[in-house]
Amino acid sequence: xxxxxxxxxxxxxxxxxxxxxxxxxxxxxxxxxxxxxxxxxxxxxxxxxxxxxxxxxxxxxxxxxxxxxxxxxxxxxxxxxxxxxxxxxxxxxxxxxxxxxxxxxxxxxxxxxxxxxxxxxxxxxxxxxxxxxxxxxxxxxxxxxxxxxxxxxxxxxxxxxx
Numbered sequence: 001x002x003x004x005x006x007x008x009x010x011x012x013x014x015x016x017x018x019x020x021x022x023x024x025x026x027x028x029x030x031x032x033x034x035x036x037x038x039x040x041x042x043x044x045x046x047x048x049x050x051x052x053x054x055x056x057x058x059x060x061x062x063x064x065x066x067x068x069x070x071x072x073x074x075x076x077x078x079x080x081x082x083x084x085x086x087x088x089x090x091x092x093x094x095x096x097x098x099x100x101x102x103x104x105x106x107x108x109x110x111x112x113x114x115x116x117x118x119x120x121x122x123x124x125x126x127x128x129x130x131x132x133x134x135x136x137x138x139x140x141x142x143x144x145x146x147x148x149x150x151x152x153x154x155x156x157x158x159x160x161x162x
C-alpha cells in the first residue's frame with residue numbers, strides 16, 4: 001500500500017469532528033477509468049465537485065464476484081500516479097439498463113459537455129471494451145450500476161496552481 005494513501009486516510013479521520021464515530025468498514029482506494037490519464041482527469045472533476053456520479057458495467061461485478069457498491073461505502077480516489085485526491089461516500093446505487101440512464105445522471109457524471117448524448121457515446125465505448133474483455137456483446141439493455149456520491153475530504157477545493 002502507498003504510504004501517502006495511509007497518511008491521507010489518517011488526515012481524513014483526524015479531520016472528523018470530535019465524537020464522530022469512525023467508519024467501521026474502512027475504504028477502498030481506486031481511480032476512475034481504464035488509464036492513468038483518465039484516473040487523473042476524472043479524479044480532478046471529483047475534487048472540483050463537478051463529478052458526483054459514476055457508472056460501471058454490472059457484468060464486471062458479476063464476472064469478478066464483487067459486491068455492488070452500497071450507500072455509505074467510502075472510497076479514497078487516486079490519480080493516475082496512485083496519489084490520493086479525495087475521499088467520497090456513496091449515497092445512491094441503482095442498477096438499470098444502459099438505455100434507461102437519464103440526462104440528470106449524465107449531468108451528475110460531470111464529463112464532456114455533460115449531455116446524455118455525450119454520456120451514451122463515451123460510456124458505450126468503455127462498456128464495449130469491458131464486454132470484449134468478458135467475451136460478451138454490448139447491448140442497449142445491458143445492466144449498468146449507477147452510483148452517486150459526495151466528496152467528504154478534503155471539504156474544500158484546493159486552489160488552482162498557475
